[in-house]
Amino acid sequence: MVFGTHNLARAPELLRLAASGGPVVEILDAPAPEGDGGSAAALGAVRELPYVAWVTIQTGCDNSCAFCIVPQVRGPEVSRPPDELVGEVGALAGSGVTEVTLLGQNVNSYGRDITRRRPLFAELLRSVGAVEGIRRVRFTSPHPKDLRPETIAAMAETPEVCPHLHLPLQSGSDRILTAMRRGYTAERYLERLAAARSAVRDLAVTTDIIVGFPGETEDDFEATLEVAAAAGYDSAYTFIFSPRPGTRAAALEDRFVPAEVVADRFERLRVVVERSALARHEARVGRVEEVLVEGPSKRDPAVVAGRTGQNKLVHFAPVPGRPVGAGSYALVEVTGAAPHHLRGDLIEVTAAPRHKVRIPLAVTAG
Numbered sequence: 178m179v180f181g182t183h184n185l186a187r188a189p190e191l192l193r194l195a196a197s198g199g200p201v202v203e204i205l206d207a208p209a210p211e212g213d214g215g216s217a218a219a220l221g222a223v224r225e226l227p228y229v230a231w232v233t234i235q236t237g238c239d240n241s242c243a244f245c246i247v248p249q250v251r252g253p254e255v256s257r258p259p260d261e262l263v264g265e266v267g268a269l270a271g272s273g274v275t276e277v278t279l280l281g282q283n284v285n286s287y288g289r290d291i292t293r294r295r296p297l298f299a300e301l302l303r304s305v306g307a308v309e310g311i312r313r314v315r316f317t318s319p320h321p322k323d324l325r326p327e328t329i330a331a332m333a334e335t336p337e338v339c340p341h342l343h344l345p346l347q348s349g350s351d352r353i354l355t356a357m358r359r360g361y362t363a364e365r366y367l368e369r370l371a372a373a374r375s376a377v378r379d380l381a382v383t384t385d386i387i388v389g390f391p392g393e394t395e396d397d398f399e400a401t402l403e404v405a406a407a408a409g410y411d412s413a414y415t416f417i418f419s420p421r422p423g424t425r426a427a428a429l430e431d432r433f434v435p436a437e438v439v440a441d442r443f444e445r446l447r448v449v450v451e452r453s454a455l456a457r458h459e460a461r462v463g464r465v466e467e468v469l470v471e472g473p474s475k476r477d478p479a480v481v482a483g484r485t486g487q488n489k490l491v492h493f494a495p496v497p498g499r500p501v502g503a504g505s506y507a508l509v510e511v512t513g514a515a516p517h518h519l520r521g522d523l524i525e526v527t528a529a530p531r532h533k534v535r536i537p538l539a540v541t542a543g
């Protein structure tokens with residue numbers, strides 16, 4: 178079965194056709210009409226767990242970052258109507274979801290195709306936060322050039338919006354940012370970050386950084402190290418540049434950075450990011466944090482894992498006689514820190530799961 182990104186939502190139907198009738202090829206040049214498997218709405222919310230959901234608020238992207246293939250394969254930005262999204266979140270809340278993550282390639286420009294007059298993303302954050310039963314609202318990813326004061330204000334003034342901002346830096350060198358066609362300078366990025374930090378109490382900041390973009394010099398890379406240190410990230414997704422066929426960057430072969438140079442820079446960046454992450458985590462020791470419980474840790478089933486509003490992973494030991502199920506909220510005192518997680522002690526469960534829990538029935542013969 179071969180299909181394109183404009184008819185993702187048709188995948189189940191295409192699979193059925195392939196199963197019954199052999200090979201199927203369906204590739205569209207543009208999104209299929211509403212109601213025919215082409216719209217973001219047709220994709221519906223993604224729910225891997227019964228208490229959290231990911232809601233696509235827009236598809237496509239109007240930017241043209243030199244390393245990215247998304248605009249070519251997903252087309253221009255298309256936003257879903259706010260009323261439809263609020264209705265969908267309401268339905269999710271009604272089924273027990275308490276945390277939603279709003280998804281888009283550039284959520285900050287959400288709604289620009291609907292109206293150019295109103296900062297619709299800020300309004301959407303407030304509306305989704307007001308949905309009864311929703312305790313946490315997250316979003317990803319905002320483009321730094323489009324981070325508006327209204328969005329920062331909505332984060333600061335809507336208690337349900339988590340104090341976590343994922344703000345992709347990509348590079349700290351203005352020369353490389355221009356080559357990447359990112360539309361901001363390092364100084365502008367740090368100004369917007371400072372505005373967010375001063376408005377949103379206890380804000381955690383994470384980022385994406387590409388190491389070894391074609392033409393990146395040692396000076397460029399050191400600028401990235403400086404911005405990363407100044408930003409004081411809570412964590413960072415760091416990537417080694419990898420050419421995507423069809424992108425502008427892939428055609429810059431004569432400027433590719435040697436692999437051993439990139440590997441060395443990648444390691445140096447890791448050290449800078451982990452240093453700031455550890456410092457920020459250590460500063461939380463002794464604090465009491467509310468976590469959304471995920472259940473036994475994947476790495477160590479003897480401990481329970483949960484996430485704070487800042488999206489920090491916390492491990493804590495279960496307490497006999499005080500069951501704490503997945504989907505519940507609990508207060509945990511932070512007792513230890515590592516670069517990628519916190520450790521803590523359970524204080525109390527503050528809210529039980531709202532979703533229905535299926536209890537497996539034992540079936541006996543006869």
Ligand code: SF4
Pocket residue numbers: 238239240241242245246247248282283320
């Ligand atoms: S990196 Fe993000 S903003 Fe840039 S083109 Fe790709 S999807 Fe759009």
